[in-house]
Amino acid sequence: MADVIMDVRNLKKNFGPNQILKGINFKAYRGEVVCIIGASGSGKSTLLRCMNLLEIPTSGEIYFEGVNILDRSVDPMRLTTKMGMVFQQFNLFNNLTVLQNCVLGQTVVLKRPRNEARRTAMEYLEKVGMAQFINARPHQLSGGQKQRVAIARALSMEPDTLLFDEPTSALDPEMVGEVLKVIVSLAKTGLTMLVVTHEMDFAREVASRVVFMDGGVIAEENTPDVIFNNPKNDRTRAFLTRVLRKN
Amino acid sequence: MGYFIVNKYPEFLRGAGVTLLISITGTVVGFLIGLLIGVVRTIPMRTTDSKIKTAFLRVVKFILQAYIEIFRGTPMMVQAMVIYYGIASLFHVSMNQLFAGFFIVSVNTGAYMAEIVRGGIESVDRGQFEAAHTMGIRHGQTMRHIILPQAIRNILPAIGNEFVINIKDTSVLSVISVTELFFASNSIAGTYMAYFQTMIITCAVYFVLTFTVTRILRMVERKLDGPSNYAILNDSAISENAMEEGGV
Ligand SMILES: Nc1ncnc2c1ncn2[C@@H]1O[C@H](COP(=O)(O)OP(=O)(O)OP(=O)(O)O)[C@@H](O)[C@H]1O
Numbered sequence: 001m002a003d004v005i006m007d008v009r010n011l012k013k014n015f016g017p018n019q020i021l022k023g024i025n026f027k028a029y030r031g032e033v034v035c036i037i038g039a040s041g042s043g044k045s046t047l048l049r050c051m052n053l054l055e056i057p058t059s060g061e062i063y064f065e066g067v068n069i070l071d072r073s074v075d076p077m078r079l080t081t082k083m084g085m086v087f088q089q090f091n092l093f094n095n096l097t098v099l100q101n102c103v104l105g106q107t108v109v110l111k112r113p114r115n116e117a118r119r120t121a122m123e124y125l126e127k128v129g130m131a132q133f134i135n136a137r138p139h140q141l142s143g144g145q146k147q148r149v150a151i152a153r154a155l156s157m158e159p160d161t162l163l164f165d166e167p168t169s170a171l172d173p174e175m176v177g178e179v180l181k182v183i184v185s186l187a188k189t190g191l192t193m194l195v196v197t198h199e200m201d202f203a204r205e206v207a208s209r210v211v212f213m214d215g216g217v218i219a220e221e222n223t224p225d226v227i228f229n230n231p232k233n234d235r236t237r238a239f240l241t242r243v244l245r246k247n
Numbered sequence: 248m249g250y251f252i253v254n255k256y257p258e259f260l261r262g263a264g265v266t267l268l269i270s271i272t273g274t275v276v277g278f279l280i281g282l283l284i285g286v287v288r289t290i291p292m293r294t295t296d297s298k299i300k301t302a303f304l305r306v307v308k309f310i311l312q313a314y315i316e317i318f319r320g321t322p323m324m325v326q327a328m329v330i331y332y333g334i335a336s337l338f339h340v341s342m343n344q345l346f347a348g349f350f351i352v353s354v355n356t357g358a359y360m361a362e363i364v365r366g367g368i369e370s371v372d373r374g375q376f377e378a379a380h381t382m383g384i385r386h387g388q389t390m391r392h393i394i395l396p397q398a399i400r401n402i403l404p405a406i407g408n409e410f411v412i413n414i415k416d417t418s419v420l421s422v423i424s425v426t427e428l429f430f431a432s433n434s435i436a437g438t439y440m441a442y443f444q445t446m447i448i449t450c451a452v453y454f455v456l457t458f459t460v461t462r463i464l465r466m467v468e469r470k471l472d473g474p475s476n477y478a479i480l481n482d483s484a485i486s487e488n489a490m491e492e493g494g495v
């Protein structure tokens with residue numbers, strides 16, 4: 001656990017006049033599963049998007065595997081390859097089949113030979129239970145199936161870290177389970193995962209650490225046991241009471 | 248009218264041939280210009296990029312924007328005159344009329360296509376760009392493999408529209424004596440003083456051209472949409488299929 005894979009220091013992000021992230025300090029260790037929870041608008045997505053440079057932070061530093069990814073001399077595309085992302089809206093490539101979705105990045109970015117890329121893709125498609133659907137196109141799949149393909153696509157790049165931004169929020173309730181099951185199975189493989197989620201049971205079950213965000217700062221972070229059973233911060237307590245009552 | 252059809256059809260056909268040739272070339276070249284500009288104009292400018300790259304991109308984008316505005320904002324007939332006579336008086340060479348025709352229609356169409364392509368690119372949801380970015384796929388590759396195939400499919404009707412407009416609008420090239428359909432008809436009409444009959448025939452020929460082109464494009468669209476079903480594979484088919492079909 002001593003191996004720091006992600007180190008975010010005093011990260012700030014403004015959108016116009018609004019400061020959305022107000023100085024985030026955050027470390028993730030190799031093999032950890034960190035669940036990020038918090039109210040809507042607290043900046044969870046923005047934090048994740050800064051980590052893989054979908055948003056350029058206003059100030060601060062982000063070290064990923066020891067390299068400051070905001071350094072101008074660092075090629076950002078190189079780094080994001082080691083960091084996969086799974087989106088709430090799946091974002092599959094709509095013109096490609098399921099298999100092609102999982103092959104493209106490998107051949108174009110990692111320069112893997114086609115056959116090897118297909119084998120790797122099949123391996124992960126099987127893992128998420130989508131091997132039967134390799135010739136389907138995204139619009140022919142259900143939400144849960146799309147999200148499982150999206151996970152296989154990210155895994156096919158064999159990243160060290162996988163970021164999930166509310167991977168089940170756009171799904172019908174009966175499909176949430178199939179996707180969470182896949183993510184739980186990944187948690188055991190040693191992959192570092194940062195998961196923004198509203199699924200508190202999931203966080204309680206798989207997280208090695210839970211981060212509670214509130215108004216652009218990390219208000220509290222601790223083991224799931226402490227966060228859910230004995231939170232130190234009043235705002236954490238208020239938030240949990242609110243969301244747990246809803247369920 | 249029968250007299251003209253029977254005796255003058257080679258002139259009409261030759262004119263129609265020139266019209267079709269110029270409008271096809273113009274549409275294809277214009278489309279390629281539009282694609283290139285569309286891709287360049289959507290290159291993201293990041294604050295982490297070097298100053299030189301950012302400045303260079305700014306200048307290029309400005310020039311492209313100026314090109315689009317100027318060619319969309321002035322009539323093609325006037326552009327034809329300015330380019331054709333302008334080059335003649337500046338360099339004391341007279342351009343081959345047919346070449347001038349290709350050039351003017353292409354450059355003019357390019358300006359429209361650039362906007363059409365940009366619209367097509369923007370019609371593909373941002374999420375797919377973002378997914379490509381997180382996989383480390385660069386702008387050019389993202390465009391080539393993911394965005395443009397979808398964008399082009401979406402703008403096919405608009406491209407067809409440009410083609411049809413070009414078939415009709417090449418008639419303005421008669422001002423620089425390109426022997427396209429309208430120029431040919433006009434000379435026949437003038438010689439025989441039979442404007443009504445000749446122009447009716449000309450109308451019919453234009454209509455046949457545009458109608459045929461429209462049908463062909465519709466067919467291409469349907470072809471591009473691909474099959475609407477997929478087969479769910481059983482275990483033995485999975486491994487074979489993965490190695491043979493559906494490659495990128
Ligand atoms: N591109 C943008 N421009 C301006 N404001 C933005 C932009 N993206 C996000 N915001 C604002 O930043 C704030 C935080 O957004 P963010 O998406 O990070 O919240 P979140 O914690 O992920 O919320 P949710 O749980 O609803 O997904 C919001 O108030 C949002 O309106």
Ligand SMILES: [Mg+2]
Pocket residue numbers: 044045046165166
């Ligand atoms: Mg969010």
